[in-house]
Amino acid sequence: MKKISILDTTSNGKEQTPQNVMNPIMELQIPLKLKSIGGNYFETEFPTSSKYDFKTIELIDQKVTQSAIAIFSRALNKNVNLAFDTFGRSQNYTIQIMAIGSDIPLANKYNITCTQAIDEMINQFTLLIKIMICLLELKDAMSRAENLRHL
Structure with a gap:
């Protein structure tokens, strides 16, 4: 039987239309349905954007299990850390780090x-690439040390 994947991006993009924002309970209904x-x-918004976005992600986390959830994070250490510390330790989550390129949220929200x-x-x-290189080098060094122990 063929499987059809459904990708919901409803929660993504609210910053483009700041007057048309659903509350967390309303947003939860879409992934539930x-x-x-x-x-x-399911793609969600940035957990650091507002308390409503954070609450929406929490509700989706609690109610929509066994699904993959993508969280967006601005490319700032504090935002990446919040997204990872709050949601990123679950296997269901992907944190997508990005720069916002739309003038509307950049000017109005982030100045x-x-x-x-x-x-x-x-x-x-x-910074992330440097960290990944260090981790790969550490893994390689540990592997070589393990191989030397067997000699």
Whole structure:
């Protein structure tokens, strides 16, 4: 039997239309309904954007189990850390780190320019790549030490 994946991006993009925001209970209804017909992947908003976005993600976490959930995070250490510490330890979650390129939320919510947002992303990704390289080097060194122990 073929499987159809349903990707819900309803919660993503609220910053583009700040006057049309659903409350957390209303937003929860969408993944619940889609889950009932086989929905299995849900994108959420940024947990650091507002208390409502954070609450929505918490509700989805509690009520929509056995589904993959993507959380967005601005490319700032504090935002990445909050997303990871709160939700990222579950196997169901993917944290998507990104720079916001839309002038509406950048100007109205974050009070920064698109150039500043891109700089944030480059700095964060550079840091993450350095951490990953260190972890890979550590893993390689541990593997070599393990091999030497067998000699």
